[in-house]
Structures are given as structure tokens and as C-alpha cells.
Amino acid sequence: MGKKKKAAPAPSSASTxxxxxxxxDLxxxxxxxxxxxxxxxxxxxxxxKREDDRKQAEEARKAEQKRLEGNFEYLLNNSSMDWKKFK
Structure with a gap:
């Protein structure tokens, strides 16, 4: 069998x-x-809007932290029990 010839690519001109x-354009x-x-x-x-949402979340976090700092039970549960370092 004979070799198949590859098809030559069609010439394309970019200007046309x-x-x-x-x-x-329209x-x-x-x-x-x-x-x-x-x-x-x-x-x-x-x-x-993103900045306002971030500020609002920050204020809510601060308010929650302040509320928890006033709660004695929370402070007791989350405090370090290593009293030796306070001597």
C-alpha cells in the first residue's frame, strides 16, 4: 500500500x-x-456593605466578650488553674 499524503492546511490570511x-462596538x-x-x-x-458587615460582626463579638467577662462562672471555668505563677 502506498503512503498517504497529509492534507496541506488551508492558507489563512489574518488581514482578510x-x-x-x-x-x-455596537x-x-x-x-x-x-x-x-x-x-x-x-x-x-x-x-x-462588606465593610459594614465586618464592623457589625466585630461589634457583636466585642459585646459577647464583654458579657462573658462579667459572668463569674465563665471566668472560673476558663481561668488557668496554675496558681503558682501568681505567687
């Missing part, structure tokens, strides 16, 4: 390729600017 239109620059501004506002709002 037609690129599909993107949404950015939109008016004014609308595009508004969308970018809205996206940045949404990101800023998300960052602010």
Missing part, C-alpha cells in the same frame, strides 16, 4: 478575517460610559 462585532460611547459608572458604583456599594 472579519472579526465579529462586540457589544462594546453601543454608543455615552451609554458605555453610563454602564461603566454604574458598575463602579455597584462595586463601591458591595465593598461598603
Amino acid at each position: 478575517e472579519v472579526k465579529p462585532a462586540t457589544l462594546k 453601543l454608543n460611547s455615552e451609554v458605555l460610559d453610563k454602564l461603566k459608572a454604574q458598575a463602579s458604583e455597584m462595586k463601591a456599594a458591595e465593598v461598603k
